[in-house]
Amino acid sequence: MLPLIKVRAKLFDFFSSLAGKRKVRRGLAAVVFFWALTLLISVELMPQKVNLVVGQVSPIDVYAPRSVIFEDKAKTEEARELAASQVPKKYITDPRVSVDVQQNISALVDAIAKIQSDQELDESQKIERLKEVIPFYVSDDTLKALARSGGEGLNNMKTAVNGMIVQAMEAPDGVTQENIKEVEDRLLGKIADLRLDSPYNLLATEIVRYYLRPNKFVDLEQTRRMQQEAREAVPPVMVSIKEREKIIGEGEIVTEEHIAKLEALGLSRPILPVSSILGSALLVSLLMVVVLFYLYQQNREIYRNAGHLYLLGIIVLGVLGVSKAIIAINISQWPEFGALFGYLAPMAAAGMLIAILLDSRLAVLVVAVMSFLLGLMTGGQIRFAVVGLIGGITGVYAVSKLSQRSDLARAGFYTGAANILVIFAMGLVSDTPIGLTITSSLILGSVNGILSSILTNGAVPYLESAFGITSSVRLLELSNPGNPLLRRLQIEAPGTYHHSLLVGNLAEAAADAVGGDSLLVRVAAYYHDIGKMKRPYFFIENQMGDNPHDKIAPTLSTLILTSHVKDGVELAREHKLPQGIVEIIEQHHGDSLCSFFYHKAVEGNKNENITEDDFRYEGPKPQTKEAAIVMLADAVEAAVRSLQNRTPGRVEGLVRKIIKDKLMDGQLDESDLTLKDLDNIAGAFIRVLSGIFHNRIEYPDVTREMERRKTRRASAR
Numbered sequence: 001m002l003p004l005i006k007v008r009a010k011l012f013d014f015f016s017s018l019a020g021k022r023k024v025r026r027g028l029a030a031v032v033f034f035w036a037l038t039l040l041i042s043v044e045l046m047p048q049k050v051n052l053v054v055g056q057v058s059p060i061d062v063y064a065p066r067s068v069i070f071e072d073k074a075k076t077e078e079a080r081e082l083a084a085s086q087v088p089k090k091y092i093t094d095p096r097v098s099v100d101v102q103q104n105i106s107a108l109v110d111a112i113a114k115i116q117s118d119q120e121l122d123e124s125q126k127i128e129r130l131k132e133v134i135p136f137y138v139s140d141d142t143l144k145a146l147a148r149s150g151g152e153g154l155n156n157m158k159t160a161v162n163g164m165i166v167q168a169m170e171a172p173d174g175v176t177q178e179n180i181k182e183v184e185d186r187l188l189g190k191i192a193d194l195r196l197d198s199p200y201n202l203l204a205t206e207i208v209r210y211y212l213r214p215n216k217f218v219d220l221e222q223t224r225r226m227q228q229e230a231r232e233a234v235p236p237v238m239v240s241i242k243e244r245e246k247i248i249g250e251g252e253i254v255t256e257e258h259i260a261k262l263e264a265l266g267l268s269r270p271i272l273p274v275s276s277i278l279g280s281a282l283l284v285s286l287l288m289v290v291v292l293f294y295l296y297q298q299n300r301e302i303y304r305n306a307g308h309l310y311l312l313g314i315i316v317l318g319v320l321g322v323s324k325a326i327i328a329i330n331i332s333q334w335p336e337f338g339a340l341f342g343y344l345a346p347m348a349a350a351g352m353l354i355a356i357l358l359d360s361r362l363a364v365l366v367v368a369v370m371s372f373l374l375g376l377m378t379g380g381q382i383r384f385a386v387v388g389l390i391g392g393i394t395g396v397y398a399v400s401k402l403s404q405r406s407d408l409a410r411a412g413f414y415t416g417a418a419n420i421l422v423i424f425a426m427g428l429v430s431d432t433p434i435g436l437t438i439t440s441s442l443i444l445g446s447v448n449g450i451l452s453s454i455l456t457n458g459a460v461p462y463l464e465s466a467f468g469i470t471s472s473v474r475l476l477e478l479s480n481p482g483n484p485l486l487r488r489l490q491i492e493a494p495g496t497y498h499h500s501l502l503v504g505n506l507a508e509a510a511a512d513a514v515g516g517d518s519l520l521v522r523v524a525a526y527y528h529d530i531g532k533m534k535r536p537y538f539f540i541e542n543q544m545g546d547n548p549h550d551k552i553a554p555t556l557s558t559l560i561l562t563s564h565v566k567d568g569v570e571l572a573r574e575h576k577l578p579q580g581i582v583e584i585i586e587q588h589h590g591d592s593l594c595s596f597f598y599h600k601a602v603e604g605n606k607n608e609n610i611t612e613d614d615f616r617y618e619g620p621k622p623q624t625k626e627a628a629i630v631m632l633a634d635a636v637e638a639a640v641r642s643l644q645n646r647t648p649g650r651v652e653g654l655v656r657k658i659i660k661d662k663l664m665d666g667q668l669d670e671s672d673l674t675l676k677d678l679d680n681i682a683g684a685f686i687r688v689l690s691g692i693f694h695n696r697i698e699y700p701d702v703t704r705e706m707e708r709r710k711t712r713r714a715s716a717r
Contacts, residue, residue: 026306033313034284040320041376042280052262056254062247062262068240070264074256075237083234084227090219091176097215098169102162104211108133109158112203116149123147136210138203145199157200161207164190174216184212241265280376287369294365302358311357311467316370319350322455323374337436342384343423343444345374348395348415348452349459352408355396356456356471357463367392383426387419387448394418395452408457408473416449470578475523478577485530485575492533495541499637500526502692506633509684514625514677521626524584527577528630531568531585535560541641554601555614558594562617565589580626587627588634590667591619621670628671629681632659636685648690655685 052058111133115126126147130138138146168183169175175183191204241247241261248258291312295303302308323345347370354363368389375385398411420441427437460473477483481490490497504525511518536542538549538560549557568585598615622628635658640651659682662668673681 026309029306029310029313030288033317034281034288036317037320037373038277038281038284040317040324041284041373042277052248052254052259054254054256054259058248058250058252058254058258061250064241064245064247064261064265068264069238070241070260071236072239072257072260074260075239076234079237080231080234083230087223087227087230090222090226091174091216092219093174093216095215097175097213098166101165101169101211101213105158105162105165105207108135108207109154112146113154116146116154136206138206142199142202145197146203149197149199153197153200157194157196157204160194160196161191161204165208165212168212169215175212175214176216176218177214180212180214184208187212239264283376284373287372291362291365291369295362299359299362302362307467308358308469311463311469312354312362312366314463315350315353316366318459319346319353319455320370320373320377322346322349324377327378337440340436340440340444342374342378342381343387343419343440344448344451345384345388346448346452346455347371347374347388347392348411348449349455351392351396352399352411352452352456353459353463355399356460356473357467357469360396360400363396364393367396383430386426387422390422391415391419391448391452395456399456408453411456412449412453414449415452416446418445419448420445468579470520470580472519474578475519478581479519479523479526485571485577486526489530489533493529493536493539493542495543496529496532496536496539499541499641500529502637503528503630503633505692506637506685506688507629509688510629510633510681511626513680513684514629514673516625516629520580520584521629524581524588524626525630525633527568527572527581528585528588528634529564529568530571531564531566533571534564534567539564541638549597554597558597558615561594561597562589565617583623584627584630587620587622588630589617589619590621590631591616592631592662592665592667621667623670625672625677628668628673631667632662632681633685635662636689640689648686651689652682652686655689656682 112130115121115129115133118126121129123144127140127143130143130146164187168187173179187208188205191201191208194201194204196204239261241264247261247265248254252258292303302312323342326344327342329341347367350370351363351367354366371385371389371392374388375382378384395411395415398414399408423441423445424437427434427441432440460471463469464471464474481487486497489500504522507525508518508522510516511521532539532542537544538557540547565586565588569582572582572585593612594615594617598610598612601610601615622631636655639654639658640646643650643654659678663678668678
């Protein structure tokens, strides 16, 4: 018993260690996602469906759950084929055939007449020559008779045969491939009535048989067009099924008619072969590889972040699951309308969520993949995939640049409008009745847009919280001046509040210049000094009178100033600010030196050993370009505000000096900023500051101006 317990403990420890490994967790998540997606595509949600095939004995009674009128496509096709077969063929006459036949007969008769009249040939030679010129078989007795004959009999025969052939070909029916035998028999009967001499009678018979050919041919294009018109004129064969009507009984043999009724009622479910599941699994695996390869090549940050991959999988499964549930809905009153519920699949919700939480380009790729999977879920109906693709991409671009939360509602409107247009177009392409096309496009397109917007708006806060992602929507909420923390800052430390606004403007412009996250930078700048609310009057921008630092030691002043970073981090975490903002608050001073109090301490305590480390912030240094930008903007705004004579040249010189000092002090070593980025940041700062601190016109004193004008008017009189 004891060894068994040890084995179990070892196995438990082994699997626990495996579960703790990052690669194992990611692999298990990929397998779960793979099979969940495969089953979602392959398995039907409607348990009431039956698996029946033609020729099978039905094991159960099946009744109609609702009334429905549907088109029996097999009978409709049969009726249309019958109508097409009854359309008479259209012929075109070739006049050259009659001329050619007459010329051939005349040439043959002239050749025979020439041989007959040649006195230099004896009878045997004439027979041999006749065999050469006559292209068909003639008996030896007939050849002998022709060799001995001559005179008008041959010409009379030629005239009579040509006349009969011309008459037959110029008749309304002409000579066709179908009636050539009938015409031939009729002409042979007329030859018998001509009472020609025996050899000419036999010759005329063989000439007709050999040379007669059709002169009227079927006009395939016109005939096909008329048959198509006849097919289109046949109305669909509609079959009416009443609610609770018995479709098939137990023990009955399943026929095509039974299958058609089951399909119309949505009760037919073909047996899903193993090959179908394997095919779906292969497609899912290939699509997963495509997305992962794209991430590996284009967005390595998301690829390496397991949480982001889990989030991507949850969004895909969630939206496809909702789509599957919607497609499974049956509306008994309007079955034709219910068959179009694939248009309600909210692909745009997936696109908007991925664009807001992860990346817009990734969202476009995932929407394309999901639209393809939607087509598979709906039995290969490409119309649903097309609507999902265009609506999803519209949603992605609608939220690519959010400036306020109402933009999500506007994105739903744009998505709905795009869906309406695409559904209408697909209805026209698929030859859906125009009334149903208009109704479905307006209703389903609008509902799809609204549903996508609602799902996005509702899911964003939960997904943000669960995966620790700071979305643009959350940042926009935090940038609202009515936010409680910003309201406190405005009331308790008004100078710091206005300083933060200016730092936000500077930082946003700089982030745009170097390709940083401008929204994150602006919002983080608003909150970077919230720690000053704990002791607001120890900071120069909030002081109204005496400076309390004049009465305390430089070391204490340094401690108070540097503690606003720690206080700000605690306050930010208390109010559950996003981690990205907390990090910028923590890093916006790095381990910079409080130079004023350091030099003050050195000057006032020359006998003591004063070190710079006692007068530096605790850090850490900025780890991202966004944190570094806020640091530079904070230092530049404070320095330029204290500048006395703010000429453009002095402002630019000060800006570049501060950036250089931060660089030389090593504060930017751990950020991603390059020297070119620093030059672009300096240019952005200078542009913004020139707009804030520009020279103003000095307006004259109003009283003096009025006196001057009165004096001028008096002298003019």
